[in-house]
Amino acid sequence: MRLFRADLADIANTRKLNAWLMAVAFAMLFGAGIAALTLSGMVTRNTEQVVNTHEIRSELRTVLGLMRDAEIGQRGFLLTRDAQYLEPYNEARLQIGQRISALERLVPPDSEQAVRISQLRKGAERRLAEVDQTVALGREGRFGEALAVINQDRGKALMDEIREIVDAALEAERAALTANQAEAIASRTWLSASIIGALAATIVLAILSAQLTRRQFASIEQRRSQLALLNEELEARVRDRTRELEMAREMAEAEAGRAEYERGRVELLLREVTHRVGNNLAMVSSLLRMQQAKLDDDGARSALETARGRIQTISTAQRRLRLGDDLQSTRADSLLQAVIEDLADAALESNEITISGNFDPLTVAARDATTLAVVLGELVSNAIKHAFKGRTCGTISVSFVMNDDGVPLLTVEDDGIGFDETEGKSARRSGLGSMIIENLSRQYGGEIRKWKNEAGGMSIHILLPRLQIVDGEKLSEDRG
Structure with a gap:
């Protein structure tokens, strides 16, 4: 019993000791984490300051370069009298103000750099004013007066003043960059030490946890x-x-x-x-x-x-051919409607002929749709040419539907002058259009019927019993 109690006491003491050590390790880990976060923020700020310094230095050099470009464009124009030298001058003239404004946004408002940037803006404005004056004189053809202004060396003095301002600003940024880099190095050193401390605390915590677990469980x-x-x-x-x-x-x-x-x-x-x-x-x-x-x-x-x-x-x-999902079929109604619309537009060039269509939403093979379009075009063209001789207006009705027997039926009717069946048969059959209609219709077992309708014009019905009316899926199966 005593041994058992001793074991229990030893276990209790071990637990207290482990609990105290774990508390110390957690405190070390927590402190290292806080330090790492703080130093990380400092490193981030130093990095941002270094980036800002590089941007300011870059903008300062850009402004100085633009001032040189403006001066080169001015002198090139005045010496050669060639207007193309004004292109770098105009481009630099537009960008100088923008670059100085960018510098004003980058530097602190109440700093020495802000004062230098303000001086740079004034010096640039004075120099550009003189450049603008000489360019204006040159554009007016007063090149002698412009060169006289340049020979006064006032522009050189202004450029020297601008260079001094830029050099002073660059030197200040260089000093700030050096200080920021030194501070960043120190921050990174402390950050590394904090991370090492956090890792050490983590290792200690892991070891203590392992010992506690191994002894008690x-x-x-x-x-x-x-x-x-x-x-x-x-x-x-x-x-x-x-x-x-x-x-x-x-x-x-x-x-x-x-x-x-x-x-x-x-x-x-x-x-x-x-x-x-x-x-x-x-x-x-x-x-x-x-x-x-x-x-x-x-x-x-x-x-x-x-x-x-x-x-x-x-x-x-x-x-106008719009293939279906099977890439083999198309809607005949939309295609034939497009054909008669084009024919109607062509007919309006010479007279007033109205062409109307009535098409069932039938799906046919793409090659069959093209054949139907050719046959319909020939029929309507023949009606436009022959049905309204001596007249300036008329109506042509076109339809492609399924008749009562389930057979596709192509119909073209007009209210024109009609035709003489006894005299017109041989002439119509000998025509190329009639041959095209008969040969293409025959592919589908076409039966062509013509008669004089009640309006006095011609009606043509073509039955196409062998024309396959299918949907996209069935067409793919039939030809697969």
Whole structure:
């Protein structure tokens, strides 16, 4: 029992001693930390002062250099009478005041440097006033008077005064820089000592904590070690599994990123090529218009106008082609609407013809949309040319819809003069436009029907049973 009590007393004394030593170590650590913070603030202030001194010295040298540039520009102008020498003078003239203002902001308001900067501003203003006077005389052509002012050497005296002020200010900043550097070195020394003290206190605290833990909690430490080993093994397994999952995720993201990048790149290139083709066709159309204007033969001019109109229609289709997400399909309604708008603008140049459109929101393959645009352009162009002879106005109605049987139907109707079915068939069939319409329509099983409508004009219906109306996803599956 006595031994047990002695052990308890020894343990109690050990705890008191360790508690006292730990309190001392904590006090040392706390004091070292306070000292380190204080000295760190001093180092920061010294560093800021050194930076400020370097900025002031740099601005002083800049001001002196600008004054020299202004003087060189003045003398070059007066000696050579070449106005280009005024460029450095004008640039220096603008910057001198800004640099001196920057110096005034950098120095303390009530210091000796502030007095020197004020003297520098006055001296610079007097020197610039003389330079301005001679330059003004030179601009008025009174170069002799300007040179006489320079020969008085008043400018040299002013520049010497400015140099003396700048040298005095630089010397003061050099002395301040030396003092700041010495103070910064001392602060860094004390800071290093404080850090070393803090590290020493930390080491002492760590040693005391280790001793206390080792003496009083040996059994707990053993169990903690065993638990730590189990925990490390579990963490190692978790890390391995996490690493595997992370690698799998990165590989999946990399694959998705590459696929998305390639898709975006292909889409951008395809749209760029489509747009450039449209622009090039528009340029060809413009060149044909220029060539047409130089022709005297009406037949040749008409042929060029027809060819230019067809090229312009294809150009419009290419430039207005907006591909879907699958890069293969497009909305036919927006493309055909753009085509008739261009044709309406062209028709208004010579007469008042109204062209209206009615298009279902149908999605077709991009190449099919271009073919539809060409067919529609030929039909509307023929109506503009032939349907309103002898008239200055008229109406053309265009539609592309699904009929009651679910077959795409392209319709062009006008209220013009109509046509003679017996006389017009051979002429219409022999025309290049009619051949284009028939050949392109035949690709889709096109059935062309023409008749004289109630308004006295012509109605043309083209059934396109083999034209595939699809959405973007189905088109990708069909062509994949």
